[in-house]
Amino acid sequence: MATGAALALILLLAVPAMAQGPELALVEVGFAGFARPGAWTPVWVDVTAAGRDLDATVVVEAPSPLGQPVVRFATPVRAAAGARVRVFVPATFLDARTPGTVALEDRGRRLAAVAVPRLRPVEQLALVLSDEPLSLEAAAARADGLEVAYLQAERLPPVWQAYETVRVLVVRTFDDRRVDDRQRIAIREWLQAGGRVVLMPAGDDLRHLRGPTFAPLRAAAATGLGRGRLIVWTDDAAHPALRASPALDRGWDAVLAAAPVPATPVLEATLPAGRPVPLPVYAAIGALVALYVVAVRWTSRRLAALRWPAVAVWLVLVAAATVGAGQVAVRARAEASGVVSAAVVEAIPGSGHGLLWVAGRTISSHGGAFAVSLAPGVLVRPTPPASLDVVWADGVTLVGRGAAVGFFGSGLVPAPITGTVTARGDAIQVANASGRVLERAWVFRAGRVHALPPVGERLELSLDETRWQPHERLQRAEGHALLTWAFSRLDGDAILKATPAWLVGWWRDPSLALRWDGRLQTPQQLVLVPLATRP
Amino acid sequence: MNAVARGDLYARLGSARGLRVQTVYLAVCSAFLLLSLPPELGRLDVRDANLLLAFLAVQVVAVTYLCSATASAEIALEGEKGLPDLALSAFPTAVIVSGKVVSSALYAIYLVLIAMPLFVLAAALRGAPVAPIGLSAGLVVPLGTAAGVWGTWLGGRLASDFTRSLAHWVLLVVAFGGTALLPAAWWPLNPIRLIDRLVRDGPTPWLAAVAAGWAAVAAAGAWLCARYLGYARAGEVGA
Structure with a gap:
């Protein structure tokens, strides 16, 4: 009991x-x-x-x-x-x-x-890590659509793309032990991609300036942090003597003005509307159908006698043909479906990396289920929004149904390629440590292009004045929407126009392959490399 | 097997013209299949459901026509005996009538089955469900049987080729066009509307009811055939 x-x-x-x-x-x-x-x-x-x-x-x-x-x-x-x-x-x-x-x-x-x-809802943010107010609000109010958010260090995102809304990160109070390596890498990558970080002491506390997060960045800033900028203030903006000072206001205004909004490229328009069904598919289906019609005629003569063995064999043949037709259709559908994509890698000087922009659209003969995986480090979202799963693990996998589902992604990828062009535009030097050959390459300068031979590890070439041609003529000859997009961007984007010469070409990086339902697709990437000018 | 049915099927499946009829039927289905292949993946102008409906609509019309046309001798096949010939034979009336019903049903099943791989290929290429193909067979076979039996009766009752053809086409127009003009509540009576429902919504109890209805129509046709044979053997044909 x-x-x-x-x-x-x-x-x-x-x-x-x-x-x-x-x-x-x-x-x-x-x-x-x-x-x-x-x-x-x-x-x-x-x-x-x-x-x-x-x-x-x-x-x-x-x-x-x-x-x-x-x-x-x-x-x-x-x-x-x-x-x-x-x-x-x-x-x-x-x-x-x-x-x-x-x-x-x-x-x-x-x-x-x-x-x-x-x-x-906010357009842009000034992100502040500080245990005291920094009087940034007034300057933010003067900048259209900018808000100030105070955050704890451990809430910093571990992927640089999540800083998309952030215009500037201000670091005053920071405990290195509260962030992990992924968050540190994200800050570095965001800086390389164009982020702005302002460092300042917290009173007499300088530990975070010498810690494992920002000390390497301060050292790297001397040689260049890609597109980004690391600004170190020697004064504490929270100091009572400085808080009401007009100098501080001017300082904030300068910081915010020095953080231009990077334009996200729109690549969707460069995607092909569809993918033509290969002629062999028509031919194969036509041949199979013709074969079947002949087989039916042949068996029909024997069936006419209506003997049971013949009837049984005929039934088995029709059943096998029906099942076979279904399997052929499923196989053809799977082989013919896939993704069309446009990918651009914009090399970031001094970083050995490049910004990758990739847009894609599912092409499917049936509108059925699909799974598209992208390279690790590339973050992808459906554009326009669509009902699907964006699974983020080692990389991103899009899981959904339907044809013409669009997506757009960004990432930071290795692109160790640099080059120079003379001020007169009569010679070019390129150092390409990527291990990939840049094919069908051109130099773009002042709205004109000059064709180059394939760019391997090194290229030193004199440019012939007579071989320069307007980029519009090349676009017509090449007929590639992405190339047209790239030239118009280099010609029209205010930030990119500051670089007078660019190396433009195609390479195929297997590490950026898309995986469609288990099959690898490695599209070409259009590579844009800013060329430094030398005398 | 019933000797009358065996003879009819031998003529339809084994004769030169019977083979040509099948080939034309399969060629029409194949042409639909090839024309339905999308020129570009991801750019589909015809929705999957509409495509399958078009296929099955063509099939139901083709099978109904072929069953009735071969039975009524509009498509004359070497070796196939019509009611006037059979009335002179020694076969009992029941054997003749049941043979005609069986041959019509088996021919309809045969036509449905030989087109099955083509329809499955067309539907599966676009990822459309294949179940409606099987479901529609539940309508096509009784409808084809009824058409065959009534075609048999027309082949005996109307001696003039023109009158027989006219009556045959009037019956087909009534079956497909006339039923389409009925009020919306009577939609299951129209074979195309019923197939449309099967393609869009899957199985419906109306399928069994309509199939039973067409089986009853076939039975009525069989009764008319038996009546004709009775008159013919009594020497009262045309009365």
């Missing part, structure tokens, strides 16, 4: 613990609640695995203002029983009023969910 009661008591105590599911808590969405609709936004959640080990997925569902489509941004999460893990999910929200929900799912089964609170 006593034993039975004890067992019942143990069971009663154990059942709630066993029944307790995992917990999900929203830590932060955006930067202190700020986010720009349509831009990459950091989402931090805590997942607690109660009761048993957890192997699940954190899903951020972001519906459009009309409710559909719903983009789902997912990241796998694993936790031992009783452990709590902090998970980062890069997401784009489409509606600041009702941004969506964050859910924990296990193979499609929802374990927990929490609604994302209303976001504060």
